[in-house]
Amino acid sequence: MPTIIMTKWPVKIDGSVKAKAMTFLQKLSADDTNPGLHVEPIAGAADSRVRTGRVDQFWRAVMFRLDGAGECHYVIHGVWPHDDAIAVAARVRLKVNPINGLPQIEEAEPVAPPPSGPPTPSRPAESDPVPAEPLLVQLGRTREDLVDRLGVPADVADRALAASDVDAVLELAQRHEGWLGLLLVDLATQDSIDIIAGRLHLEAPEQTGDDDVDLLRSLQRPAAQAQFAFIDGQEELRRVIENGDFGSWRVFLHPEQRHYAVRRYRGPFRLSGGAGTGKTVVLLHRARALARERPDARIVLTTFTTNLADALRDGLGQLDPTVPQATALNVPGVHVTGVDALAATVIRSAGASVADAVQTVLGEARSTPTGRTPTGRWRDVIEASATSLPPEIANETFLSAEYALIVLPNKVKNEHEYRRVRRPGRGVALDRAKRDSVWALIAAYRAQCRIDGTLDFVEAAAVAAAHLTASGDQADHVLVDEGQDLSPTHWQMLRALVAEGEDDLFIAEDSHQRIYGSRIVLGRYGIKIVGRSQRLSLNYRTTAQNLRYAMTVLDGGDYVDLEEQTEFTGYRSARSGPTPVVETVQSLVSELDTIADRIRSWREAGATPETIAVLVPDKFQRERVVNALNERGVPARAVDRDRPGEGRVLVMTMHRAKGMEFANVVLADVGFRTAAERSRLNDLDAVERHDAELRARSLVYVAATRARDELLVVQRP
Numbered sequence: 001m002p003t004i005i006m007t008k009w010p011v012k013i014d015g016s017v018k019a020k021a022m023t024f025l026q027k028l029s030a031d032d033t034n035p036g037l038h039v040e041p042i043a044g045a046a047d048s049r050v051r052t053g054r055v056d057q058f059w060r061a062v063m064f065r066l067d068g069a070g071e072c073h074y075v076i077h078g079v080w081p082h083d084d085a086i087a088v089a090a091r092v093r094l095k096v097n098p099i100n101g102l103p104q105i106e107e108a109e110p111v112a113p114p115p116s117g118p119p120t121p122s123r124p125a126e127s128d129p130v131p132a133e134p135l136l137v138q139l140g141r142t143r144e145d146l147v148d149r150l151g152v153p154a155d156v157a158d159r160a161l162a163a164s165d166v167d168a169v170l171e172l173a174q175r176h177e178g179w180l181g182l183l184l185v186d187l188a189t190q191d192s193i194d195i196i197a198g199r200l201h202l203e204a205p206e207q208t209g210d211d212d213v214d215l216l217r218s219l220q221r222p223a224a225q226a227q228f229a230f231i232d233g234q235e236e237l238r239r240v241i242e243n244g245d246f247g248s249w250r251v252f253l254h255p256e257q258r259h260y261a262v263r264r265y266r267g268p269f270r271l272s273g274g275a276g277t278g279k280t281v282v283l284l285h286r287a288r289a290l291a292r293e294r295p296d297a298r299i300v301l302t303t304f305t306t307n308l309a310d311a312l313r314d315g316l317g318q319l320d321p322t323v324p325q326a327t328a329l330n331v332p333g334v335h336v337t338g339v340d341a342l343a344a345t346v347i348r349s350a351g352a353s354v355a356d357a358v359q360t361v362l363g364e365a366r367s368t369p370t371g372r373t374p375t376g377r378w379r380d381v382i383e384a385s386a387t388s389l390p391p392e393i394a395n396e397t398f399l400s401a402e403y404a405l406i407v408l409p410n411k412v413k414n415e416h417e418y419r420r421v422r423r424p425g426r427g428v429a430l431d432r433a434k435r436d437s438v439w440a441l442i443a444a445y446r447a448q449c450r451i452d453g454t455l456d457f458v459e460a461a462a463v464a465a466a467h468l469t470a471s472g473d474q475a476d477h478v479l480v481d482e483g484q485d486l487s488p489t490h491w492q493m494l495r496a497l498v499a500e501g502e503d504d505l506f507i508a509e510d511s512h513q514r515i516y517g518s519r520i521v522l523g524r525y526g527i528k529i530v531g532r533s534q535r536l537s538l539n540y541r542t543t544a545q546n547l548r549y550a551m552t553v554l555d556g557g558d559y560v561d562l563e564e565q566t567e568f569t570g571y572r573s574a575r576s577g578p579t580p581v582v583e584t585v586q587s588l589v590s591e592l593d594t595i596a597d598r599i600r601s602w603r604e605a606g607a608t609p610e611t612i613a614v615l616v617p618d619k620f621q622r623e624r625v626v627n628a629l630n631e632r633g634v635p636a637r638a639v640d641r642d643r644p645g646e647g648r649v650l651v652m653t654m655h656r657a658k659g660m661e662f663a664n665v666v667l668a669d670v671g672f673r674t675a676a677e678r679s680r681l682n683d684l685d686a687v688e689r690h691d692a693e694l695r696a697r698s699l700v701y702v703a704a705t706r707a708r709d710e711l712l713v714v715q716r717p
């Protein structure tokens with residue numbers, strides 16, 4: 001039976017043609033001699049491997065037939081109307097690039113002949129401004145680098161070398177699928193030619209003397225798989241065809257993404273990368289790879305919130321519905337859950353022995369810690385106390401951070417232990433009197449929670465960790481998304497959930513996106529990365545223009561990652577689009593009018609409502625924007641914990657938008673702080689204030705990087 005190798009579809013085809021193409025390819029993979037398929041060579045074609053096939057009366061498939069290792073393969077190039085298909089088939093050629101060993105589909109007689117060399121700019125008139133050197137020339141790239149070292153086809157190299165700026169190079173990159181597009185994006189950065197070649201594993205091909213065998217080898221190289229996919233069964237074929245470009249993450253991975261999805265590690269591994277670089281995509285592929293390879297393995301895929309966990313669960317189902325999703329812990333399959341829901345599950349499953357775990361953490365016996373401590377409890381405790389502590393200590397931010405970062409992870413149970421505990425990285429020094437006063441507030445907090453029978457989220461994770469430590473692991477592999485937002489007790493719980501060993505923990509994180517909790521260092525909680533960390537740097541989601549705006553929001557912030565290393569900001573986008581618009585408005589009414597006008601223009605240009613999102617700082621603003629849009633005749637709905645629906649523009653908080661993406665995004669009220677917020681910030685000590693400011697920037701960065709195409713930022717002075 002022939003093997004089908006799909007390429008990314010070069011032309012858009014509509015639903016009914018997709019269905020017919022699917023039927024055609026199913027039949028082809030069953031029996032290519034079926035006469036109804038009309039698999040035929042083209043007389044005089046540039047490549048003798050080329051075949052056309054009859055999809056229906058009007059449409060034809062163009063493909064290459066390869067016979068290697070006793071098997072027949074069809075590389076599907078695309079589907080075109082009959083006459084176009086014959087013309088394409090006559091001129092396309094599949095070959096192994098002689099420099100970099102990757103497969104290349106080239107046109108023997110391109111419709112528009114490329115220039116024969118770099119265009120010689122006409123001599124500028126005296127008055128003309130001197131044109132800047134093209135970008136790649138400024139970066140020191142030469143034609144030799146591109147053609148002889150990287151294997152870029154000469155005509156494309158010439159165009160790239162003539163491209164004036166980064167947007168022009170990206171525009172060219174967008175016209176080339178697969179490795180060539182990826183190379184062009186990389187060439188527009190400061191990366192050296194060696195780094196670029198290494199990233200795509202470029203090396204001269206080994207030749208066997210059998211061209212088809214050489215081509216098949218080339219198609220299996222990691223960088224080839226960004227464009228060509230060996231189809232494994234009918235179900236996968238259907239997914240590739242139906243999802244088209246939108247679902248291409250399911251099939252066509254960047255070689256780096258593929259590497260991290262399948263590679264085995266001797267212990268915890270950390271994958272960092274800016275927003276939209278495909279960290280979640282890697283996690284989903286890795287979960288599938290582990291589940292396929294080890295069907296008995298208990299795999300946990302977790303993230304910070306329940307909403308994000310829902311999205312992961314959906315994503316895994318879309319990637320591969322055959323991956324068994326476990327609904328409980330400690331059983332084979334992939335159990336997808338939010339990290340706090342995970343703690344609750346562990347506590348529930350502990351039964352009566354939870355009392356021992358509570359004793360270990362809080363130093364008190366409690367058998368049914370059922371409720372959740374309400375937010376605001378620290379504030380109540382401070383208000384009810386007559387503490388003499390200064391405001392920079394007697395505030396909710398300081399106390400909850402002290403509790404989450406120092407008290408709980410160290411299992412501090414009383415004043416005596418608190419006096420002796422080390423407090424690395426905690427800014428404000430506490431002398432003995434202050435420690436005692438802080439402990440008095442903590443003791444009051446605990447007493448109130450004991451009366452109510454509640455645990456807060458960090459306590460619950462600490463109790464779950466203590467239970468797992470005592471009772472044994474419940475997973476073989478743990479995969480974590482949004483690692484930057486987890487607190488120390490979450491990490492202690494995850495560490496105890498899985499025994500130390502091969503592929504125990506795989507952590508995706510981006511310090512620039514930390515919008516909850518405090519900065520932490522993994523090594524302090526038993527998670528030893530020791531050199532096993534890497535970074536993704538190609539953004540698939542956001543246009544280069546939107547990304548540039550988002551990066552400016554981070555400028556000047558000193559971000560460090562989970563291993564205390566400076567977080568890099570350098571990463572690049574594969575897509576190009578309009579420059580974001582930043583509008584400063586003087587009043588609330590003009591802000592709301594501006595938002596409504598822009599949404600109307602996006603709608604008139606064809607955007608569907610649910611691909612447009614307005615992101616706001618808080619729930620109060622969310623309700624205001626929803627009402628204002630509806631009053632202005634723009635149907636909108638607020639998104640809270642529920643899943644976003646269709647048919648209306650979506651309005652949600654920037655926090656809620658984490659992990660999501662939309663075609664067009666409005667950021668409302670950027671930089672605006674209420675008087676209450678300003679005073680709350682002023683009360684913080686320098687370290688907490690600095691951290692709060694980093695989180696505020698991160699929130700805008702998260703929000704700005706949700707936009708795939710267009711971004712409007714509305715700010716008030």
Ligand SMILES: Nc1ncnc2c1ncn2[C@@H]1O[C@H](COP(=O)(O)OP(=O)(O)OP(=O)(O)O)[C@@H](O)[C@H]1O
Nearest residue numbers: 249252253254275276277278279280281540541659
């Ligand atoms: N190899 C790929 N091919 C095509 N699209 C991809 C690929 N990898 C990722 N994407 C797309 O890029 C977008 C971002 O991917 P993903 O959500 O995995 O990134 P992320 O790093 O987790 O982002 P964030 O940190 O912002 O949540 C998604 O739309 C995804 O489909």
